[in-house]
Amino acid sequence: MRYKRIPDETIRRLPIYLRGLLFTSEQGRQSISSQKLADFVGVNPWQIRKDFSYFGDFGTRGVGYNIEKLSKQIKRILKLDVVQKAALVGVGNLGSAILTHPGFGIYGLDIAAAFDVNPKKVGRKIENITIENVSKLWTLKKRKIKHAIIAVPRQVAQETANALVKAGVKGILNFSPCHIAVPQKVKVITIDIAMDLACLPYYTPGS
Amino acid sequence: MRYKRIPDETIRRLPIYLRGLLFTSEQGRQSISSQKLADFVGVNPWQIRKDFSYFGDFGTRGVGYNIEKLSKQIKRILKLDVVQKAALVGVGNLGSAILTHPGFGIYGLDIAAAFDVNPKKVGRKIENITIENVSKLWTLKKRKIKHAIIAVPRQVAQETANALVKAGVKGILNFSPCHIAVPQKVKVITIDIAMDLACLPYYTPGS
């Protein structure tokens, strides 16, 4: 099984495992069993073992997985072994929350730039990041920033994406509640927080 | 096919369709073809048709789907045909962003209450919602609020969830970056915005 392609669903779960491993290593552990990790992150043990089996042998039978070795490998697969810079476009309420959000750090993610249209916001500093004018988006190319977060109103999301693609951005995390079209080589992940809430009533009994 | 159970993945896509339908109906259309809707929301047309086929005949061959009828049916399935109230716990940066977020409205969602531990925040008003003390969470039961959004620090996410469950909450949207354990009957959807960003580098070529 060692040389098979890693399924997308497994990739999606890797950050969950990584988070869990980092938090448990804080507690002084050196290794952890699939069962223990499962309890902690809320995924079945056999699912965890299968996922890990896609990229080599990390466990020791009878003992568990070496936390240090495993986290390093997961980081390498996700390309998080080097600091990954990202730019934020749109410093409204949601944008500000993202800028101040702790928790990007543990994945080696660094929000390294922020942009907004509002001239009043440009120049202001949030968390050591100086907000720049959106007209300066093209500078991302020479700054070698390949990832961006879109947190602008729906109406301007597509044009923002266009500008980002033109600036050489390869991956976009889109918080605007709409589909945005990009060239095939660019990866977009869209999150609509209202949409996720909208699914809840379906699953909750009694009206 | 009319009486088959609706797959989970279809349910997850229904809000996307609903969003698309509502925005296109603003443009004065009465009906829309699966092809047109597909272009708009970024899902394949045959996927759309299959999804709709799980719950009855809404399209007219040669014409398309009646937007009005279809949206109503989707809302009914998702139980969004009545206003669904939700409570927010944790009015920090992210919590405030959620409170002021437009876009819950179109799904008939109403953030009807907000709670925080910080006494300085309690009593303040944001978007017509007066922030209450978390010790008042138990009042959710008699207020018949069955959904909640958790936007508190990771360390207190589990105890917050416990309090919510005790208060009769049946569905939780969790923004804290951790797994929270709840009774089986309670549905939890966890969103970790850092995690989604962490997946991007894997898909973007060149480091």
Place this chain on the structure above:
DNA sequence: TATATTTTGTGAATGTGAACACAAGCACAA
């Protein structure tokens, strides 16, 4: 009425991931 055109609805094929059970392997103790 007949014919062309459009678009839905769906059975079947294909692909993908989850669940399971158990053999293989390691550690530790006697």
Place this chain on the structure above:
DNA sequence: TTGTGCTTGTGTTCACATTCACAAAATATA
């Protein structure tokens, strides 16, 4: 060295979701 207990690794089975292709149905046109 042998046995016991624990945990991984994986082949297999099963369930679900996506994709495809085409018949059926409605409309428009002549």
